[in-house]
Amino acid sequence: MLLLMGSNTTEAHPIIANRMKKAVRSGLKIIVVDPRKIDMVKFSHRHLQLEVGSDIALLNGMMHVIIQERLYDEEWVRKNTDDFEKLKEKVAAYTPEFAAKITGLNPEDIVAAAREYATAENAMIAYTLGITEHHCGVNNVFDIANLALLTGHIGRKGNGIMPLRGQNNVQGAGDMGCLPNQLPGAFPLADDKYRKRFEDHWGVKLNPNAGDTQTRTFERMEKGEVKALYIIGENPLMADVHMNHTRKLLENLDLMIVQDIFLTETAEMADVVLPAKSWGEVEGTYTNTDRRVQRVRKAVDAHPHVKEDWEILCELSTLMGYEMNYENSEQIWDEIRLLAHEMYGGMTYERLDKEYSLHYPCPDLNHPGTFVLHERFYRPEGAGEKRASFIPVDYTPPVEEPDEEYPFVLTTGRRYEAYNTHTQTRYYQEGIKIKQTHETVDIHPDDAARLGLEDGEMVTVSSRRGSVRVPAKVTDKVKPGLVFMSFHWRDVPTNVLTINEYDPISGTAEFKACAVKIEKMN
Amino acid sequence: MEPTKQVKTVCGYCGTGCGLILDVKDNEIIRVRGDKDAPVNKGQTCIKGAFAYKYVHAKERLKHPLLRKNGVLTKVSWEEALNFIADRLSFFKEKWGPDSIAMFACARTTNESNYITQKFMRAVIGSNNIDGCNRT
Secondary structure: OEEEEOOOHHHHOHHHHHHHHHHHHOOOOEEEEOOOOOHHHHHOOEEEOOOOOOHHHHHHHHHHHHHHOOOOOHHHHHHHEEOHHHHHHHHOOOOHHHHHHHHOOOHHHHHHHHHHHHHOOOOEEEEOHHHHOOOOHHHHHHHHHHHHHHHOOOOOOOOEEEEOOOOOOHHHHHHOOOEOOEEOOOEEOOOHHHHHHHHHHHOOOOOOOOOOOHHHHHHHHHOOOOOEEEEEOOOHHHHOOOHHHHHHHHHOOOEEEEEEOOOOOOHHHOOEEEEEOOOOOOOEEEEOOOOEEEEEOOOOOOOOOOEOHHHHHHHHHHHOOOOOOOOOHHHHHHHHHHHOHHHHOOOOHHHHHHHOEEEOOOOOOOOOOOOOOOOOOEOOOOOOOOEEEOOOOOOOOOOOOOOOOOOEEEEEEOOOOOOOOOOOOOOOOOOOOOOOOOOOEEEOHHHHHHHOOOOOOEEEEEEOOEEEEEEEEEOOOOOOOEEEEEOOOOOOOHHHOOOOOEOOOOOOEOOOOEEEEEEEOO | OOOOEEEEEEOOOOOOOOEEEEEEEOOEEEEEEEOOOOOOOOOOOOHHHHHOOHHHHOOOOOOOOEEEEOOEEEEOOHHHHHHHHHHHHHHHHHHHOHHHEEEEOOOOOOHHHHHHHHHHHHHHHOOOOEEOHHHO
């Protein structure tokens, strides 16, 4: 059984969707939890079409049922977890009726879903940005973990929690230490012993205090405390919430450097633009969504005036008085293997070439890699009594709820053929038929009828932060009261509309919910 | 068109990590197929992975460093661009401290480039103000 939450898998992760569909043919049951009637609903045996942002109410409601009907594994919970009583207390209020009121679902469906998930022999939860892009994204993830821990559906093949990651190497970028609080190998910067390993090898003293998240950097840019911003291969002007605000912040900088393969909307604002090599022109590794490290290989020679990301940074570093010299990506990888050996020690290029992919941790050459990551939730005897803690959380509604003036909820996401800010997917091979070539605002037939809208008619969509003109697409994929847009096309910059409210822990913005109004043109 | 070489690699779009085979002729990718040996996709591809690769050879690719002069982004040499950046970043670091500088790293580039990116920020700039789209 698979609980698929906030993941439009067919469009955002098509090949993972294919594997799920194939598993359905061999008996897998899928419960889709999504405010839209996404394509995966066709392959599910139940669709919980909940209100945007009401996931915690649903999860707490399910746990309420599971605890009340004693469908959880009491022995497993006793051995592996802490704070069960706190969880029990928290979810006591979330009767199926109460959860139904918040989520807009039937209480019977919540009860049925709870029983199906809890009693399945193997059950997995997969989620995407529909879970994380909320002001309560971290709490959403905590509650998913609570559900998996309660039922013991974790730590075994066919069980567990699987965040489906959106970019080819977003996992690797964080693992490599491109996070304000983490060193390569995903160890905390604050760990003195681990940090010293890097200080010794790099020959410098490192700042032990965590730096700023992207969100915090924006706040400090507003105050004028950040003078220089160096952006590599990202288009935040188009991709981040509240675009008019983002533009002001970028204008505030004394120095903005953009390193990219195209002159993106963000690069157009930069003081210096550096041309980088792209996929197909470089050697190296990516880490995918399930911790597989795989080799990326060069197919063509880049333009002679274009340099690779690491090459540019090494030259800059040397100019600034800290010499960095590498002959190739393998030399860099070997430094990573040496310093973060607990994770990558056994993953030579030679092995990756031969074995195709290895899951980290893979500490030595004889290690086969780690397919199931979390197999134990308590410390072994003699190391204290600490177990995996439940972290009970409450439902909190989206920060900006619809009202009389802005009566619709706008939720945003991706479409099948385009990718992010469309800088690359505007270049398809000739002769490929593209179904959606421009942005639309997807609206339910009942709402369209009420507004007197025809399919394809131009409308103005406005929030408190700005407005865009876009054709309406009348479709029952969305519920009444909900509209959907992607952020792929520069002529319809959807993030003009979205709200700059963030999760206080992760700093992730609430891309999935803001209030808008829709007006006919003329 | 007969390819002159075939290169095995991994897709650069989403996080699934599909193995691909690129057919190359005259320094150009002319076809992309799913790799049957790939553990993740076993030969399958989606429309982006198989057909949205022409950006690599797009004429709009950046081919020279650009530096804003009198308000206009102007072609300059690598030497001029990198010296300008090195001078300015050193100045900011000296005058306002390392935390006046921030870096947005790239979730699309390799592990190797990401490792060097954070090494540059930590060892050269002296700041941990490094993040990326890990949060979105």
